[in-house]
Amino acid sequence: MNPIRSGQLTRRIRIQRRSTVQDSFGGPALTWIDVASLWAGIEPLTGRELESAQRMASEISHQITVRYQALFADTREVAGYRVLYRARIFNIHAAINDEERNAVITLLASEGLDDG
Numbered sequence: 001m002n003p004i005r006s007g008q009l010t011r012r013i014r015i016q017r018r019s020t021v022q023d024s025f026g027g028p029a030l031t032w033i034d035v036a037s038l039w040a041g042i043e044p045l046t047g048r049e050l051e052s053a054q055r056m057a058s059e060i061s062h063q064i065t066v067r068y069q070a071l072f073a074d075t076r077e078v079a080g081y082r083v084l085y086r087a088r089i090f091n092i093h094a095a096i097n098d099e100e101r102n103a104v105i106t107l108l109a110s111e112g113l114d115d116g
Contacts, residue, residue, distance in 0.1 A: 004067060004104055009039035013064070014084040015071070032082065041065040042085060062090055064107040072097070072105045083109060 016032040023029040047060040064083060072078055075095045083090040090109035098104040 004041075004065065008041050009066070011040050011042050011085055013038055013040045013042075013066075016082050016084060017077075018080055035071055035081065036069060038066050038069065040083075040085075042090075059110050059112040061108065061110050064090065064092075064109055066105050066107065068097070068102045068105050078107075083107065 014034050015036045015038065017035050019031050019033045020028045021031050041064070043063045043065075045061045045063055047058060066072075072095050075097075078092055078095040081092045083092060088111060090107075090111045092107050092109045094108040096106040096108070098106055
């Protein structure tokens with residue numbers, strides 16, 4: 001893949017990871033912590049509708065392109081991250097290090113079924 005030009009990365013996103021904190025009763029509570037703020041390109045790939053809990057839900061898969069960051073080195077860990085773009089939430093399923101050059105990362109993500 002050719003190097004990415006800055007004009008292709010026009011959306012400011014936040015990468016978040018899951019964290020557990022104590023709630024007011026001392027029990028565990030899930031929260032999300034910002035890991036990085038990056039410029040990205042977001043392209044929709046496919047969409048589908050399905051019935052979930054007796055209601056219709058739609059899911060759209062996306063390809064999110066960013067410049068390489070060290071936080072993407074462990075792809076198993078990245079699969080637990082999510083991306084925020086404005087009010088939209090994308091669940092990351094895979095991180096692909098294009099041509100293993102540590103220059104461009106393609107995140108395969110979905111939007112629509114849950115919040116991470």
